[in-house]
Amino acid sequence: MDELSRILIVDDERQNIKVLTELLRNDYKIMASKTGEQALSAVFGPNPPDLILLDIMMPEINGYEVCRRLKANSRSRHIPLIFITALDASDDEAKGFELGAVDYITKPFKPIIVKARVRTHIQLKLKTDLIERMASIDGLTDIPNRRNFDVTLEKELRRVARNNSLLSLILMDIDFFKKYNDHYGHAKGDSCLRRVAKALAGCVQRAGDFVARYGGEEFVIILPETDRTEAIGIAEKVRLAVMGLNIEHAASDVADHVSLSLGVTTVSGDQTVSPVDVINEADAALYKAKASGRNCVISG
Incomplete structure (x- = not known):
């Protein structure tokens, strides 16, 4: 592992x-909490653990309740949890498994068993994380894919409605990309897509901003808490960044280099809109950008 996995004890x-x-610190980054409340704070902090070793018998909030809360939250339910306990009754183990624990370690600790079980569940977690990442990342450009975008847009629109805030969406298309592929070949086309994706990702800096490959030569950017004027400014920044790549496009009818057409739309919390509505509005703006000569930004 390039970076040590985190274990919360x-x-x-x-x-x-x-x-x-002492048993685990040479192989993992160790975090420690003495109460259930401290554990919950650590899990929902900036550096959540990859595995939790959780004592059952604790004052105030016992291990079962901590486990119940973690498994009820979408941010933490995927983190594997091993109970550490002196209890040996089968019904206690059954209760833990019913709540979502993946294993048990009993006291007094047996080093070989502790290390083996921790290693097994860390490896499973890493494999699961890799599979989930592969399912949500575009294999060619290494940015989020359409599936990831759909989930994120739906989540962000719920946030807009809940907080009565703003959200802007930029939908963009590489101008005359079919002609680019026909002229330079698909290998060059793939390279072009990767370079454009990297340029787009470099144009958004805020933690909530989201760039994805929408499909083919289309890309999309979600901009939470961003009004129309700000979104148009970011779209123009994106357009110039791609022009600045100076990727030759001799077959283009609009420029000597690869360019983008971009459509922008903005929604607010007082509007009742679905993800499809927002995408359609951005797509209509993108259509206008193409009809206006391409290589430009149009706001719907």
Whole structure:
């Protein structure tokens, strides 16, 4: 692993934390919490763990309740959780598995068993993360794909309605890309798509901004909390960035180099719109940009 996986140890007994830390610290980055509340704060912090070792018997919030809360939240339900406990009754184990735990480690700890079970579940987590990433990332351009975009747009529109905020969408198309492929070949076309995708990703800096490949030579950018004027400015920045790549396009009818046509739309929380509505509005603006001579930004 290029970067050590994070393990969160949750136990109200300092000695148990010390023992587990000594066993695992050479192979993993260790985080520790002594209470359920501290554990929840760590999980929902900026650096969530890849695996949680959770004691059952703790004051105030016990391990079962911590597990229940983690599995009820979409941000944490995917994190594998191993209970650490002195309990050996089968019904206690059954309760933990019913709540979503993946395994048990009993006290006193047996180093070989602890390391083996932790290693197994970390490896499974890494494989699961890789599969999920492959399902949401475009294989050619290495930016989010259409499926990822659909999920993100729906989520962001719910946020707009909930917070009565703004959202802008930029839909764009590489001008005369079919002619580019016909003239230079598909290998060059793939290279062009990768370079354009990288340029787009470099134009958005805020954490919530989202760039994706929409399909073929089309790309899309979601801009939360962005009004129409700001979105048009970002779209123009994107257009100039792609022109600045200076990718030769001798077959283009609009420029000597690869260019973009871009359509912009903005929605607010007081509008009742579906993802399809927003996409259609951006697509209509994009159509106008093409009808206006291409290599330009039009706002719908």
